[in-house]
Amino acid sequence: MNANPVLVEVTRGEMVESRHRGAVALAHSNGQTISGIGDVTRLIYPRSALKPLQALHLIESGAAAAYQLGEREIALACASHNGEEPHVAAVVQWLKRLGLDESALECGAHPPRRSFDREALLSQGKKPGPAHNNCSGKHCGFLTAALHGEHPPQAYIAREHPVQQAVMTLIGELAGISLQEAPHGIDGCGIPVAGIPLDHLAMAFARFATGDGLSGGRASAARQVYDAMVNEPFMVAGTKRWCTNAIEAGRGAFIVKTGAEGVYCAAIPEAGIGVALKIDDGAHRASESAMGAVLSKIPGLRALFADSPAELIRVPVKNVAGKTVGEIAPGSALQELTITNLG
Numbered sequence: 001m002n003a004n005p006v007l008v009e010v011t012r013g014e015m016v017e018s019r020h021r022g023a024v025a026l027a028h029s030n031g032q033t034i035s036g037i038g039d040v041t042r043l044i045y046p047r048s049a050l051k052p053l054q055a056l057h058l059i060e061s062g063a064a065a066a067y068q069l070g071e072r073e074i075a076l077a078c079a080s081h082n083g084e085e086p087h088v089a090a091v092v093q094w095l096k097r098l099g100l101d102e103s104a105l106e107c108g109a110h111p112p113r114r115s116f117d118r119e120a121l122l123s124q125g126k127k128p129g130p131a132h133n134n135c136s137g138k139h140c141g142f143l144t145a146a147l148h149g150e151h152p153p154q155a156y157i158a159r160e161h162p163v164q165q166a167v168m169t170l171i172g173e174l175a176g177i178s179l180q181e182a183p184h185g186i187d188g189c190g191i192p193v194a195g196i197p198l199d200h201l202a203m204a205f206a207r208f209a210t211g212d213g214l215s216g217g218r219a220s221a222a223r224q225v226y227d228a229m230v231n232e233p234f235m236v237a238g239t240k241r242w243c244t245n246a247i248e249a250g251r252g253a254f255i256v257k258t259g260a261e262g263v264y265c266a267a268i269p270e271a272g273i274g275v276a277l278k279i280d281d282g283a284h285r286a287s288e289s290a291m292g293a294v295l296s297k298i299p300g301l302r303a304l305f306a307d308s309p310a311e312l313i314r315v316p317v318k319n320v321a322g323k324t325v326g327e328i329a330p331g332s333a334l335q336e337l338t339i340t341n342l343g
Contacts, residue, residue: 004022010317020290022279023277043182049257052225052267053170053205062148076090076094078257079134079237081237082239083133091140094144098143105140109129149162243257246292315328
């Protein structure tokens with residue numbers, strides 16, 4: 001098997017210090033691949049990049065309406081958040097609305113992402129709980145769907161639970177493949193994951209972006225999720241996070257979502273396309289630079305990215321004293337990418 005090309009290079013001074021290989025797929029909602037770099041047919045686990053699609057079940061099942069969830073909660077269902085105080089407070093309030101507390105969450109606990117928030121907890125003599133987990137909003141969504149469907153809220157993360165079965169079927173329908181025979185694993189927060197080719201994942205996000213090929217109810221749900229992410233970008237990630245900064249810079253033109261192990265996905269409604277990429281070595285720093293580079297190549301977004309912070313594509317490498325000593329930047333495969341077949 002041929003190696004994927006270098007997508008991102010990390011320089012220090014006058015030379016390249018590290019290189020990150022990967023693959024990128026851009027697709028129409030009809031399944032036509034617009035552009036591809038590397039092996040876009042290899043199966044990958046989408047990880048948390050899949051959250052906007054998983055959140056569709058929360059809406060189309062009627063659970064979001066039944067519990068009167070707003071855009072704040074829907075964006076949180078799509079989030080890999082920092083565990084900042086507003087994120088945690090929103091999760092706790094959501095659980096109260098369900099008549100539950102943090103003990104109902106099966107995602108486990110981990111410290112907040114930022115040192116500021118970790119130190120704040122420590123100064124208060126508190127330990128991080130499940131609400132601090134970056135996936136706690138998604139888990140609230142699963143619990144909401146379980147209760148609305150009169151399914152047990154216990155073991156809602158199990159592959160055989162009706163909510164997970166429904167979500168897995170939904171993802172397969174969007175991606176145009178059956179996931180029953182695909183390789184399965186367990187995500188970091190405990191939910192089941194299935195292997196999906198990058199080109200099919202890109203198509204799923206194109207369908208999410210446009211509503212093409214979806215029922216009226218699912219297309220409406222997709223628009224609700226999309227609008228919630230655009231209108232509540234802080235809830236999607238948080239302070240100084242690439243997802244939040246990029247969605248804000250996009251001003252409604254696109255949404256992006258990160259996933260563990262170097263995965264990133266995007267939905268661009270006006271262009272009618274979806275993007276899915278995977279960095280082979282799982283480097284998060286490379287996936288952000290790669291996604292910024294891809295989005296900046298899309299005709300309808302070029303001017304927007306010209307006015308956006310350069311850090312969305314090229315990120316400074318700094319030493320301990322804060323001096324810029326290099327950068328994380330797209331390699332030649334991405335610099336030479338041409339995207340024209342949007343008709």
